[in-house]
Amino acid sequence: MSAIALMAGPLPAEQGKRGTMEAVLEEPPGMDEQAFRALYTRTARPLRAYLARVTGNSVLADDLLQETYYRLLRSRFATADRAHLRHYLFRIASNLARDHFRRPRREVAEVAEAASPENFDDEVHLRSDVGGALVGLRPRDRAMLWLAYVEGSTHEEIATALGLRPASIRSMLSRARGRLAVLLRARGLGPDTDGSAL
Amino acid sequence: VSARRCEREAAVAVAIREDTWDDELRAHAAACPICAEVLFVARVLLDDARATAAERPLPDPRLIWLEARLRARRLALARAGRPITIVRIVAAACGVAVAVVLAAWLEPHIGHWPGWLRPPSPDLASSFAFVQGVLLVAASGGFLVLAAYALISAWREP
Numbered sequence: 285m286s287a288i289a290l291m292a293g294p295l296p297a298e299q300g301k302r303g304t305m306e307a308v309l310e311e312p313p314g315m316d317e318q319a320f321r322a323l324y325t326r327t328a329r330p331l332r333a334y335l336a337r338v339t340g341n342s343v344l345a346d347d348l349l350q351e352t353y354y355r356l357l358r359s360r361f362a363t364a365d366r367a368h369l370r371h372y373l374f375r376i377a378s379n380l381a382r383d384h385f386r387r388p389r390r391e392v393a394e395v396a397e398a399a400s401p402e403n404f405d406d407e408v409h410l411r412s413d414v415g416g417a418l419v420g421l422r423p424r425d426r427a428m429l430w431l432a433y434v435e436g437s438t439h440e441e442i443a444t445a446l447g448l449r450p451a452s453i454r455s456m457l458s459r460a461r462g463r464l465a466v467l468l469r470a471r472g473l474g475p476d477t478d479g480s481a482l
Numbered sequence: 483v484s485a486r487r488c489e490r491e492a493a494v495a496v497a498i499r500e501d502t503w504d505d506e507l508r509a510h511a512a513a514c515p516i517c518a519e520v521l522f523v524a525r526v527l528l529d530d531a532r533a534t535a536a537e538r539p540l541p542d543p544r545l546i547w548l549e550a551r552l553r554a555r556r557l558a559l560a561r562a563g564r565p566i567t568i569v570r571i572v573a574a575a576c577g578v579a580v581a582v583v584l585a586a587w588l589e590p591h592i593g594h595w596p597g598w599l600r601p602p603s604p605d606l607a608s609s610f611a612f613v614q615g616v617l618l619v620a621a622s623g624g625f626l627v628l629a630a631y632a633l634i635s636a637w638r639e640p
Contacts, residue, residue, distance in 0.1 A: 324546070328541075337534065429523065433523060434528055
């Protein structure tokens with residue numbers, strides 16, 4: 285049994301009768317289906333949110349999400365450490381997003397999430413403003429901010445995921461945060477001044 | 483607190499994410515402009531992350547799993563087929579070499595060879611025969627190696 289299978293819980297129940305197609309397919313190395321489903325349930329939503337905000341395109345985010353899991357399954361990566369596995373997934377996703385932005389511009393139709401102004405509640409307004417503000421940053425800065433403040437990644441983990449030097453993360457993060465704060469304020473999302481945020 | 487960094491900003495970021503404020507950190511975040519900026523940006527991003535994560539159903543994990551298995555299968559087939567392709571190419575080259583040598587050896591028994599198959603001059607006839615010999619030995623050696631490879635592969639086949 286793989287380390288990931290151990291991490292995900294008990295051995296999968298006997299699969300029973302399998303379809304003809306399944307019977308002839310190779311089992312991806314390092315993980316069984318039940319372990320994969322457990323991992324997917326735990327990580328797919330935050331991973332897709334990350335990809336959606338880094339790429340600015342929710343359809344592309346779904347494609348990259350699936351590709352991220354294909355690559356994980358192919359990589360034979362195995363660890364009992366859930367946090368380590370999660371960071372590894374975000375690292376794959378970051379590489380895929382970076383590869384996407386390196387492709388010729390014709391293929392990269394970066395789409396800021398647009399939505400009609402009607403029928404919005406406050407939360408959707410907020411989301412739309414945040415999405416719009418993030419599009420004003422470079423993809424690398426979006427990824428850095430998301431990993432730091434949403435995922436709680438360390439500077440070393442951010443550097444590994446984004447292919448940067450750990451020593452430069454702190455200042456880059458500070459600059460990116462400052463730029464995002466300006467963009468958010470420009471959209472009327474100023475910080476609370478009455479202390480209610482605390 | 484330096485111009486753009488504060489030693490407490492990491493603690494503030496953790497407190498926002500995990501809701502682990504204490505009074506002292508709360509007071510600091512209210513007073514420090516760097517930590518106030520961390521608080522502002524992190525809160526907005528966390529709210530956005532929660533909202534974004536909840537929207538739209540996820541792709542079906544079953545399909546991702548099956549596609550991964552298909553890809554693994556294709557990869558395994560491609561890897562398995564690579565030596566066979568190499569063997570085919572070498573076998574074809576050996577076959578061509580043997581055919582050329584045999585054709586040259588049969589030359590005296592056949593009346594009209596095209597000019598390009600004959601040595602250009604009698605002086606070159608001996609070197610032409612030498613090349614024929616080398617080709618024959620190389621092709622025979624190739625066949626022997628391929629035969630050995632085929633036998634070993636057949637032996638290892640489950």
